[in-house]
Amino acid sequence: MTGPRPAAWRQQVIPLLTALLAGGLTGSVYWLIHVETPAPPWIALTGLLGMITGETAIKAARRTVRSDTTPTGNAQHSDKVF
Template identity: 50%
Template sequence: MKAYIVSLAAGVAVGLLYNVIDVKSPAPPIVALIGLLGMVAGEHAIPFARMVLAHVTS
């Protein structure tokens, strides 16, 4: 979890720096990022559902 927080903080810091020096971010558009989020959610959906069902049935 710590790696995610550090990564998020570094991303925010770089984003702020880009804004201050008025540079356009090379990051993909928000639509692409939402698509990636959907892919990650889909990848974790079945293991999560199995875990929930295992706790419900036990």
């Protein structure tokens, strides 16, 4: 059977469900107090796309910097004393 292990699956699904529940709760509160959403959906989705793009770009830049500065071979373990 291929696919993610149960622990890895939970790590991916729990944040998604949390975000979905938080959004649903917020929408329900807005509906209960008769408040319109602060931004039209297309503006909100554009902002979300920008946040995701920025987060992805920062992660990629960090990986690039780390891979450029990581020593190769066993040199990184030379400070261990046995």
